[in-house]
Amino acid sequence: MKPIIHFFNSFCLLTIMLISPSCNQKLSIGIPIANLDTTTLAQNDFYQYACGGWMANNPIPSEYSRFGSFDKLGLSNLEQLNELITTLGKTEHPQGSVEQKIGDLYRLCMDMDKRNLLGTQPVQPTLQTIDSITCKEELSAALGKAMEFGLWGMYVDADSKNSTMNILNECQAGLTLGEKSYYLDKDEHTLSIRKAFEQYITQMFTAFGYSNADKHAQTILRIETRIAQASKSNVELRDPIANYNKMTVDELQALVPQVNWTTYFNEMKIVPESLSVGQIEHLQEMGRILEEEDLDDLKLLFTWQVIDGSAPYLSDSIYNIYFNFYGKVLSGKEQPSPLWKRAVSTVNGTLGDAVGQMYVKKYFPEENKQRMLALVKNLQLALQERILALTWMSDTTKAQAVEKLNSMNIKIGYPNQWRDYTALTIDANESYYTNIQYAAKFAMDYSLSFLNKPVDREKWYMYPQTVNAYYNPTTNEICFPAGILQYPFFDMTADDAFNYGAIGVVIGHEMTHGFDDQGSQFDKDGNLNNWWTEEDRTRFEERTKVLLDYFNNIEVAPGVNANGALTLGENIADHGGLQIAYQAFCNNEASKPSEQRLTEQEGFTPAQRFFLAYSHVWAGNIRAEEILQRTKNDPHSLGKWRVNGALPHINAWYEAWQIDSSSPMYIAPEERASIW
Ligand SMILES: [Zn+2]
Known part of the structure; x- marks a missing residue:
């Protein structure tokens, strides 16, 4: 399990005038009427009514595979990043500077002639290290040395029960398809995916020059199915207590004796004092697999992991096989993204903070940060009012909840400190793939460099140019990168109904993660530590079950719920x-002199516009x-159900419409659900 970070997808209320930059400035309603489908009645299908025009x-x-207003903003961000990166690439920069690294990595990706000429050759040195393994005794060192083999993952993050310190965390891996049900379910769709998966493996082994490719594919599928049987499902991975198993290295050695863990960690060049094993049954099964499977089959499994991981960074012909499976079969895409988008994404993923620094300088107005901060404070106040007014919660638990809320760390725009890329090598004379390996090693070294050190609360878990937001339970922080502070989420020229309905709900969403079924198990300091009375917890679970049952009954595709x-x-x-967000919006309106309160515009009341702005985020x-x-x-x-599933539980939506x-x-x- 990766860190449980939730990506989005005492203030004087009367003195905070939010969003509206000046009372004299005429603000727009921010809602393009063309987004609506007025041939549909709002009460029959609100999503279609609010977003049908946009969708048409x-x-x-x-x-x-999906294109919504979220993705449209993502696309425009990608175009801005492309301009920044290609402008940089037009001039010479000193070797070792971030500008050189950004420019060279971009060019290495774009140089398809070189990539096609090299074919699979850049991967051969890694494949040869697998070939050269002669006995099982060598496996522990091999696994510690090569992160590409991927039987399990290792990363450094805050200790969930001692959140000021970083600890080594182990998590399950080894499934090319990610989720175990792809290997075990027997419905027609899953069967067809499994068949296509086997073909994909066969095609890849063939393209890499292996004979018996179809037999190899059967072996991979057989062992991965074995791994799947011992893996936890996506739902089981959501339990933070069950997935936290702290132990010493000696205890790990006793748990999984088939690996020499001292040798393994020596190869990783780390000395963990202890670690948290995410999924015990999975790791034990990995030990048994290492013991019971033939060495040749294990080497084949490692080879497969390397081949599959390298496919996006080699020739056109390899990429086409890769895209045909992941893009077409799994996602329904018709053709790959143009090369420049893949290049920008790679550069962004590798040198994200350096790109982000240029991005905020050019595209993020400082005044956005101040207005966001004020908006967040108002939302915080509204949630506090709501907590204090809850009829189902005791005063004891309420006091704890309010304390947690007011301890939340708020991050907006971009980090105070930027990451140092000095240790990253990007060498234009090497292949694209070799540079990707350098980048992966740099990322792993960066993660491991925090081991056994105090948690750095200034660290960001997202780049500033990202169109998203997150809540991180172990630091009790909410974060809104510059990338999301744009239309259709945030618009300085639009009125409060728009901004509270759009970015206001995003803020409220991230805050609520501190109090959802997972986040509520962490205390104000980010420790997995119960702060609820037993009765309150029971009542909370009864209330969340309303949403659980309701969403279980939604049919998202024929026969699929x-x-x-x-x-x-x-x-x-x-x-x-x-x-x-709705309560904060009402508070804010009430705090204005009556002549400044929002009125009906273009046939829509302020409350109606709040819900339209929210829905447009999901068009x-x-x-x-x-x-x-x-x-x-x-x-x-x-997206459809974040509107049509969420709104019917909101009383104010019934009144507004x-x-x-x-x-x-x-x-x-x-x-209706009634929780926070
Ligand atoms: Zn979320």
């Missing part, structure tokens, strides 16, 4: 986000394959 005007481009357990944390966060089209993939893997509900029991979306008041 924005068909999915062939390279996308949403996974209420997988999406529970995100659905709680959407629900809380809407409640908190989008999605392919059938992608619906199925996300339903298996994505802890977020699909005068929706009554004749609506197919109607839920009786006593059956």
Whole structure:
């Protein structure tokens, strides 16, 4: 399990005038009427009504599996980054400077002639190290040396029960398809994916010059299925207590004796004092696999991991095989993204802070940060009011909740300190793939450099140019990078109804993650430590079960239902986000002199515009394959259901749109979720 970070996808209320830069300036409503489909009644299908125009005007481009207003902003960010990076690449820079590294990495990706000429040759040295393993005794060292073999993952992050210190964490890995159900489910769709997966492995081994490729594919599928049987599902991985198993290296040695862990950590050049094993059954099964499987089959498994991981960085012909499976079969995409987008994404992923520094300098107005900070404070105050008014929670637990809320660390725009890329080598004379290996090693060394050190609370878990936001339970922090502080989330020229409905709900969503079914198990200092009375916890779980059951009953594709357990944390966060942002919006309106309060515009009341702005964030089209993939893997509900599933639990939405029991979306008041 990776760190449980939730990506989005005492202040004087009367003195905080939010968003509106000046009372004299005329602000727009921020809502393009063309986004609506007024041929549909709001009460029949609110998502279609609010977003149908946008969806008709924005068909999915062939390279996308889902294209929504979120992705459209992502695309425009990518274009801005491309301009920054290519401008840099036009001039010479001193060897070793970040400018040289950015420019060279971009060019190495774009140079398809060189990549095609080299073919699979750049991977051969790594494959030869696997070939040269002669006995099982050599495996512990080999696994410690090569992160590409991927039987399990190792990363450094805060200790969940001692959150000021970093610790080594182990997590399950070894499944090319990620989720165990792809290997075990027997429905028609999963069977067809498994068949295509086997073909994909065969094609790859053939392209890499192996004979018996089809037999190799059977071996890979057999061993990965064995791994899948011992793996936890996406839902089981959501339990922070069950996935925290702190032990010494001696205890690890006793748990999984088939690996020589001292040799393994020596090769990694680390000396962990202790570590948390994420999934014990999985790691034990890995030990048995190392013991029971033939050495040749194990070497084949490592070879496969390396081949699959290298495919995006080699020739066109290898990439086409890769895209055909991951892009077409799994996601329904029609064609790959243009090369420049892949190049920008790679540079961004490798040197994200350096790119981010240039990005915020050019594109992030400092005044956005101040307005966001004020908005966050107002949301915090609204949530505090709501906590204190809860009828189902005792005063003891309320006091703890309020303390946690007011301890939240808030990060907006960009970090105070930027990452140092001095130790990263990007060498234009080497292949693209070799440079990707340098980058992977640099990233791993960076992660391991925090081992046994205090947690750096200034560290960001997202780049500033990213169109997203997160809550991190171990630091109790919410973070809103510069990338998301743009339309359709945030608009300095739009009125409060728009900004509270859009970015306001995003802020409320991230705050609520501190109080969802997972986040609520961490205390104000980020420790996995119960601060609830038993009765309050029971009542909380009864209340969250309403959302769990409701989403389990949503049919997302013919015969396929949403996974209420997988999406529970995100659905709680959407629900809380809407409640908190709406209350903060009403508080803010009430605090204004009456002549400055928002009025009906273009036929929509301020409250109606709040819900339209929220819905527009989720406007989008999605392919059938992608619906199925996300339903298996994505802890977020699909865009349509973040609107049509979330809003029917919000009383204010019924009032704003005068929706009554004749609506197919109607839920009786006593059956609606009511949590935060
Ligand atoms: Zn979230």
